[in-house]
Amino acid sequence: MRLVVAITGASGAIYGVRILQMLSALGVESHLVTSRHAMLTLTTETDWTPEGLRSLATHVHPVGDVGSVIASGSFQHDGMIIAPCSVKTLSGVANCYADNLVTRAADVTLKEGRRLVLVFRETPLHLGHLRLLTQAAEMGATVFPPVPAFYHEPKVIDDLVDQTAGRVLDQFGLDAAVARWEGMRPLRERQDQQPDHQAALGEPVNG
Structure with missing residues (x-):
């Protein structure tokens, strides 16, 4: 399997990092392209260096x-992930404005009928954002905001990142062995396993 991974300048560079790590562990060939501002965000938000990031791909x-191979539809691959996807990149994709390799590779992915997953990272959203997201979805892209889940009872930030990254790879039929929903546990079981926050704060439990 072969996937294109793009990282842009929106907050959340760690999502792209983790996806590359998971792809490597799964033995999937990855083709990395980063926007001009992606490395600035990477070094601001994480301990990763540009060299370290590139070593994952x-x-x-x-x-x-x-003129890269991923700019051509004749280059066969199984899809593309943009994680995180900035508003600027979303706009380029939605409007077919391929002024760099990220947006060109995304446009090629769509025109060839391959899956394009946009891990769109922005909030709150104004009408312009919503219209661009709708336009991208109508063109065939999958809009995948990194909305954290809590049913797997995350203990650290990595748990949240891993769950989102793994769910992104689910879009391509790849199982990164992340936490999954296993059904609602009985209320009594959940209450027994949860700490009594009110008691810890010295507040009346039944008050």
């Missing part, structure tokens, strides 16, 4: 290289 393509 099978192949790395400069964002300005619109």
